[in-house]
Amino acid sequence: MAEAILRDAWMPGAQLQDADFTQASLAGSRLIGASLRQTQLRGADLRNADLSDTDLTETDFSGANLAGAKLYGAKLVGTNLEEANLSGCCVYGVSTWDLRIAGAIQSNLVISRPLESPIQVDYLEVAQFTGSRLGAYSILNRVCPSQHHPQ
DSSP states (O other): OTTOBOTTOBOTTOBOTTOBOTTOBOTTOBOTTOBOTTOBOTTOBOTTOBOTTOBOTTOBOTTOBOTTOBOTTOEEESOBOTTOBOTTOBOTTOEEESOBOTTOBOOSEEOSOTTSOOOEESOHHHHHHHHHHHHHHHHHHHHSTTSOOOO
């Protein structure tokens, strides 16, 4: 399926592990809850795609355009994002471990929940740290609601 044109495709829950979508056009596609484990998406166009709650373990996005993509709750373990464009991606709740991210464009990453005022950062590492800090303050406010906790 290399170089396939699947713009605006509707594929929630699709089992696409080990597929080859090198240079494919998936802009605007909805792959919510899909499995893309070990899938090749090198140089693919995923602008504004919805990859929420998707398993992206060991997926190769090198050189891909993910600008504006929704990655809410996605699992990125051993994922290759080298030279990828992540500008404006929504990354609230992502799980990231052992990423390869050299040369990736990381700007205006949205770390707030959907439908909340956007909070943006410029690096996935900062997104993870900031998100965990915001979650810790939320827990503190539930456990000790009468005390003020600085943010």
